[in-house]
Amino acid sequence: MITEKAPGKLYIAGEYAVLEQDCPAVLVAVNQFVRVSISNSKNGRGLIHSKQYSQDSIHWVRKGDKMVIDNRDNPFEYILSAIAYTERYCLEQGIKLRVYDLHVNSDLDSADGKKFGLGSSAAVTVATVKAILRFYQMPTSNELIYKLSAISHYSVQGNGSAGDIAASVYGGWIAYQTFDKAWLKQELAHKTLAGVVQEAWPGLKIQLLNPPKALRLLIGWSQQPASTSQLVDETNANKEQLEAEYQKFLKRSRRCVIKMIQGFEAQNIKLIQEQIRINRRLLSHFAKINHIAIEIPRLTKLIDIAERHHGAAKTSGAGNGDCGIVIADETTDVAALETEWRNNGILPLDFHVHSLISEK
Structure with a gap:
């Protein structure tokens, strides 16, 4: 077998x-x-x-x-x-x-x-x-x-x-x-x-x-599953009516992610965290103009808790449920953050980055 x-x-x-x-x-x-x-x-x-x-x-x-x-x-x-x-x-x-x-x-x-x-x-x-x-x-x-x-x-x-x-x-x-x-x-x-x-x-x-050595990825699950395909279909249907806004969103997202990639290349966690926060704002505006829910209340709660503990957080993927991610560093009190998540119905997932190098 x-x-x-x-x-x-x-x-x-x-x-x-x-x-x-x-x-x-x-x-x-x-x-x-x-x-x-x-x-x-x-x-x-x-x-x-x-x-x-x-x-x-x-x-x-x-x-x-x-x-x-x-x-x-x-x-x-x-x-x-x-x-x-x-x-x-x-x-x-x-x-x-x-x-x-x-x-x-x-x-x-x-x-x-x-x-x-x-x-x-x-x-x-x-x-x-x-x-x-x-x-x-x-x-x-x-x-x-x-x-x-x-x-x-x-x-x-x-x-x-x-x-x-x-x-x-x-x-x-x-x-x-x-x-x-x-x-x-x-x-x-x-x-x-x-x-x-x-x-x-x-x-x-x-x-x-190659991530900075002190970078920690934390994952919180909203316990509310979402459908990526349906959300993508909804936004595709709105593209033509929102062409100017859509192009603006693409340009800003591109600029944000390129800066984030530069943060990885420069081993600069602060730059990566800054772009996480910018990307969150871009997605929030995108959701508003498309009349879709990306950051549902439980994901907002997940993000707010993470930010209070010095983590940069946002939704992951299509949103409307599923997971939120946090880019944390040595200043983040992970135990306190995860306790507060649990108290608010958010499940910390003990998953780690999988690389092919670690398999060999």
Whole structure:
């Protein structure tokens, strides 16, 4: 049996703007994982099973090069998309496809099944791509895994930047800029998948960041799950009416995140914290003009408590629930901060940054 894993992620800054080209974001991979195990099927019928969806295992058969699913309604769209594109890539390399069992297990939800907002769909996509490439003994690289995963994920979600895919593939702290979606769609329609993944993707930038030694990342969970796709759809619908305001937001977000990246490069925690606070204000204005809730009351409470304890805090990701993040330093009284969070219905998450270097 082969097992591969991919970490969850948190956005640190640059949310919403990162959907556009040339607008960077900063993300971090956390040490909570989706694990995908793959093994040869013993009876000619394959199985896809998740501990999180134990009542909904999928049975499938191979008809030629097609995977044929027995049941239509299933919660496994991202896994199936990752299988389809990765197998298409393998076929183009002359690989003979086999029947297998796939088992998925995730740390990215709470014990009662609520999502923390750590990018579980991205992580399961990445882990599935890695497992299948290894199952077929294909040469791999982070770039190949990222590109196959980004194509697989985007084909299901239909929006998003694939920044969460990058964090799951590369680990650690990263600065990220998305690729040209229209270009990718055009290329996929006219070229082989292998050809597309070998090309340079216009606009795509992934840069590993080295955090200052005294920097501490604290994570608080609002215990209110949110839907990223729905929030992104709502803001996309408003783009044309708010064009001037939207362009202003993009310009300011870009400037803010570039300064934050400079803070990482200069090992300057104060500069990083300053940009966290600026990004919070930008997102607050963005939410107001789009009539969406990014910073719900419990997240505001989370941030206010963190600021009182000398931490710079904001929402993480699409907002409207999920997590808030705090950039803290040696002046932050972490124990007092977390006690106050708990007293206000906010759950401190004892997660840490996951880097690929720490695995080796």
